[in-house]
Each structure stands twice: as structure tokens, then as C-alpha cells.
Amino acid sequence: MGKIIILDENTSNKIAAGEVIERPASVVKELVENAIDAGADRIQVEIKNGGISFIKVSDNGHGIAEDDVEIAFERHSTSKIRRPDDLLSISTLGFRGEALASIAAVSTVQLASRVKDSSYGMQVEVTGGNIVDVKQTGCPVGTTFIVRNLFFNTPARYKFLKKDSTETGYISDILGRIALGRPEISFKLTSGASVLLHTPGNGDLKSVIFSVYGRDTASRLHEVDYADNAAAIRGCIGKPEIARSNRNHQSLYINGRYVRSRLVSSAVEEAYKTYLMKEKHPFYVLNLALNPMLVDVNVHPAKMEIRFSNEQEIFSSIYNAVNSTLIKSTTIMEQKDAFSPVAKASYGTERNAYKQQDFAFTDKAGDYRGKEPLQEESKLVRETIGGWAEGFAAETGAEEAADVHVAEFFEKERRISPSAKIVGQLFSTYILIQQNDELIMIDQHAAHERVMYEKLLESYNRKSAMGQLLVSPVSVQLTHKEFTWAIEHKDFFENIGFKFESFGNNSVMLRSVPYTNHEVDSRRLFMELVDKGLSNENRNTPVVADEILYTVACKAAIKANRTLGEPEIRSLLEKLSVLVNPFSCPHGRPTAVKITRRDIEKMFKRIV
Ligand code: ADP
Ligand code: MG
Numbered sequence: 001m002g003k004i005i006i007l008d009e010n011t012s013n014k015i016a017a018g019e020v021i022e023r024p025a026s027v028v029k030e031l032v033e034n035a036i037d038a039g040a041d042r043i044q045v046e047i048k049n050g051g052i053s054f055i056k057v058s059d060n061g062h063g064i065a066e067d068d069v070e071i072a073f074e075r076h077s078t079s080k081i082r083r084p085d086d087l088l089s090i091s092t093l094g095f096r097g098e099a100l101a102s103i104a105a106v107s108t109v110q111l112a113s114r115v116k117d118s119s120y121g122m123q124v125e126v127t128g129g130n131i132v133d134v135k136q137t138g139c140p141v142g143t144t145f146i147v148r149n150l151f152f153n154t155p156a157r158y159k160f161l162k163k164d165s166t167e168t169g170y171i172s173d174i175l176g177r178i179a180l181g182r183p184e185i186s187f188k189l190t191s192g193a194s195v196l197l198h199t200p201g202n203g204d205l206k207s208v209i210f211s212v213y214g215r216d217t218a219s220r221l222h223e224v225d226y227a228d229n230a231a232a233i234r235g236c237i238g239k240p241e242i243a244r245s246n247r248n249h250q251s252l253y254i255n256g257r258y259v260r261s262r263l264v265s266s267a268v269e270e271a272y273k274t275y276l277m278k279e280k281h282p283f284y285v286l287n288l289a290l291n292p293m294l295v296d297v298n299v300h301p302a303k304m305e306i307r308f309s310n311e312q313e314i315f316s317s318i319y320n321a322v323n324s325t326l327i328k329s330t331t332i333m334e335q336k337d338a339f340s341p342v343a344k345a346s347y348g349t350e351r352n353a354y355k356q357q358d359f360a361f362t363d364k365a366g367d368y369r370g371k372e373p374l375q376e377e378s379k380l381v382r383e384t385i386g387g388w389a390e391g392f393a394a395e396t397g398a399e400e401a402a403d404v405h406v407a408e409f410f411e412k413e414r415r416i417s418p419s420a421k422i423v424g425q426l427f428s429t430y431i432l433i434q435q436n437d438e439l440i441m442i443d444q445h446a447a448h449e450r451v452m453y454e455k456l457l458e459s460y461n462r463k464s465a466m467g468q469l470l471v472s473p474v475s476v477q478l479t480h481k482e483f484t485w486a487i488e489h490k491d492f493f494e495n496i497g498f499k500f501e502s503f504g505n506n507s508v509m510l511r512s513v514p515y516t517n518h519e520v521d522s523r524r525l526f527m528e529l530v531d532k533g534l535s536n537e538n539r540n541t542p543v544v545a546d547e548i549l550y551t552v553a554c555k556a557a558i559k560a561n562r563t564l565g566e567p568e569i570r571s572l573l574e575k576l577s578v579l580v581n582p583f584s585c586p587h588g589r590p591t592a593v594k595i596t597r598r599d600i601e602k603m604f605k606r607i608v
Pocket of ligand 1: 035143
């Protein structure tokens, strides 16, 4: 006898559920999308225990007719497409007819729904995929789903659920995304007694952005309104000063569907290139209206990925939309500032003029000038010094130019002596010392960063903070997801010198920040760490913690382009001298390079 059987429907639904329903947030997404497809303009979501024990989604859409309430739970049951051709021009969010069957296969679902023409509604209860009760009921026009005990019959899935607060974070994140794509619909999310999200449904995208991200973000936007042959693009992009260290604050909608697209995010980032530091990602909420024939939404069961048939054109449209908005929004004042002779004279290269431009833009926020991450800066200057050495060799006409190796120190046993002779400071960025028969050039930023990193690591390991109290506490507005993460990792933050408390409405009040060498923008630093943590949520924690320490160290360290007095230099040398491996910064860039006396003598052809 053969061994192959056709799986019964319950089993196959459970398997399908594995693809569509990964966690409570997936249930919310599917039910809310159904409500949108039903034409609702008010959608309310209530959850308990991160949605694991209870999710209720109510809408005022057109409802489900009496004849359809049971069949809606069958796999491949949909009212949204009829034949294969319809797949080519989908205008609804749903079409696979899988969601309800999948949700019902792994939970207990109660549905109550009424259509306009009926004087009564229908109530259906389904558990583990089996319909257990169908009856008439009194209810308003529209639909309410209650989903209880998710994954009660799939223990493997249940085991992978995270803490309630984390699951709540996922839910508020996805609902926020959906809401940003539908300003004309009012969404409300409550968890127990607290309202986590409430959008007005007045059709104004900025109001939704305000509800999701708070005032700081909502007041720093440019509006995009652009159309060409390939696409119509509308939405908001953030001013450079609200750019973040991960892409969490980027939302893209194609014909009303929230999707992720590498293509689109690279096009946007390309357009921002001259406005942002490396590793910074702009804020955006963009809606693309495209001919549905030119995009395939049926790539993934959760329908989060899409395929364009004309990638190149889409890339150009997005680039042009964002770029023209940025150019238009840059006021004459700022342009003038950015390219003023002073800026040019002090920096010289065009690339640096752009950098200066960033500062000019961001300066509007207040006390921000000169407080940006320094990695880029010191890298630039590092390039310059490489060029300097080569250029110098070239000028002297030395054949041995290639021989002038600016050797990197990696030998672990080598140390910097605290009493080495200080030759001076070069370009206000490098400390030159003479030690034995060598000229050592120390990158002051990289070196200090290394010192700060070691210090932070130590206090982190000893769980002893070395924060500095802020004269006036600083409030930081976060999204619910970010807020949850920050509160969950409060210990970590305290161990590196932050002190903060919850300040209501997904904001925190910072009272202390890690000790730094100069004034840093505490709010930005804190947000950057939250971004780092969240975008690496599923990675190994020590690695992430290390990166966070490194970020703080980078911010705290002496900057390049800063003149140092001899006592400051001496104190830095002393700190460096106690480190076991002072020659590389935490992420492997050299902190010091050397030129031996021999190299120099060769340059001058004293020896050959
Ligand atoms: P799909 O959305 O892909 O069609 P679902 O399994 O999500 O499949 O839903 C099955 C059907 O149930 C939908 O096609 C729709 O007709 C009906 N339905 C589900 N939710 C609602 C709702 N909130 N209001 C009206 N009809 C709904
Ligand atoms: Mg659906």
C-alpha cells in the first residue's frame, strides 16, 4: 500500500497558519486589513497580554452576510478575487483567503457581524479550526473578531512568543504602520486600560505622524507630492536632523499596502546622500501609486514583499521625488550658510563643504553644531594624512615613495610611554610624539574613544555607573515599541550611566547620561542607542551591548579638529599607556601609526 495521503483540512490549515500567523501582531495585521477592505473608517483594537490571550478588532465596515459567516473561515475563501486574472490587478489588501482559516486553526475565534440590510447580526465561534457555534445576535453594522489563546494547540509556536510587553510592541508597531498608510481611517489601540495609539482619521498624514511619533518628529517634515510616468508619490520625509541609526522609521506603501523594499529605501537614501552622515537613515512615510499590473504583491504569504516589473524607473521616480523635495525645502539662507567662504576656507574640499552643510541644516535645532558622530570626520582626516605622507614623498621626488610605509601598530606588546616626547599636534587632529626611534602619530579621537570604551566596559562589567546628572532633565519621545525596549533594558542603561524614568505617553525623562568629555546631545544619544538595540534585537546581546558601548565611547571622545593643550595631550598619553592594546580602537581602526627614523632618512636620501 502507498504511503502518501492527502492531509485533512485541519492539518493543512495549521501548516498554512505557520506561514501567515507568526505572532499576535500577525493576527492584528490580518484582521485590521480585512476591516480596511470592508470599507471601515473606524477600527479599534484591544489586546491583553501582548495579544496572546486576547485580541479584539472591531470595525464599522460593510459586515459579513449571514450566508458567508461560516465559509469565511474556510481556506481559500475570499470575496476579493474571482479568477486568476484578478490577481493581476489587486486593489484590496487581502486576496489569498487564508487569514481567517489560519487564525481559527490556532486559536479560539468569536465573530460577530452584521450587514446594513439585515436587522440582526450573526455570531460564530470556531476553535482549533472547528466551528462550534453559529447563531443570530444583536450587534451594530460592521464586524468584531475576538481571538483568544493564540497557539494553544501549537506548542512549538507558543514557545517562540516573547514577553507580553515585547509582543505589545510588535502590535503597536504594525498598527502604527497601517495607520500611517491610511490617514482617512481612525485607529485606536488599547492594551488593558492604556491607549497606545489613537489616530484622528481626518485624512491628514501629519496628524497620524504626530500620533505615532510625537511632536518632535511631526514638526520636522517636508511634504512630498510628485508624479511622473512611472508613479505618483506622496507623503512626508524627515528633515536630516530626525534621521536615525536604523531604518525603523521608514514606511512605504504601494497602492495602500505597507511593504518593505530595499530598492525604495536605497533610492531615498541616495537622494539624501549629501544631506546626511553615513549610517544615518532618513525618516519617511511614502505612498506610491502605481499601475497594479506593474507590481507583484503575491510574493510572500504575509504580503510584505513585492516585486516591481520596472525597477529602474521606480528607482528614478523615488530618487527624483525625494531629491526635488529636499532641494526645494532648503531655504536660500541655509544654502548661503552652507557654502559661505568661511566654510570653504576652513575645510576646502567640496566633500567637506557638504559636511558643513549638514551642520548648517541641523544647527536649526539649537545647540547642535559640531556635535555629530566623529567617525566620518576622523576617517576623512585619516585619508588626508595618508595623502599627506604620499604627497610629501612625491614632492621630495623620492623614488622610494612606495617605501614610506605608514605602518600600523598592531603589536600587542608595544605600549605608549606616558613620558614620550610630545612633538606637537598636527591639523588639530593628530598628536605627534617621539618615542625611541619612531615618530608616532596618534589619532586623538580614535585614541580617546578607545580609552572611553575601556572605561565604559569596566563600569558596565562592574555594574557601576559613572553618569553625569543633567542640569535640567531631558524628555525623549519614543514610539511604543522603542519605549518598551528601553524600559526592558533599563538595567543595561543604568550600568553605563543613564538614569531615566517613564514619563507617560511613551516618553522617558533622562536624568543622567554617561560621562563624556564635552557636551553631547543626550536626547540624540539615547535615541541612537535605542535604535541600535532594536535593530539588533535578535542578535546576541553581548555583541549588541558592545556596539552600544562603542557608540557611547565615540560620542564621548575628544573630537578631531580640536586644538589640545599639552596637559590634555599628556593626560591622554597617560591613559593610553595603561591599556594592554592601545593601538587599535574597539572596531579595529588604528589609533596610531608610526614612521620610523629609517623611513624618514630614506625619504631624505640620507640612506638608500
Ligand atoms: P482575504 O482577506 O484574503 O479575502 P480572509 O481569510 O482574510 O481572506 O477573509 C475571508 C473573507 O472574509 C474576506 O474575503 C471577506 O469577505 C470576509 N471578511 C473577513 N473579515 C471581514 C471584515 N472585517 N468585514 C467584512 N468582511 C470580512
Ligand atoms: Mg484578509
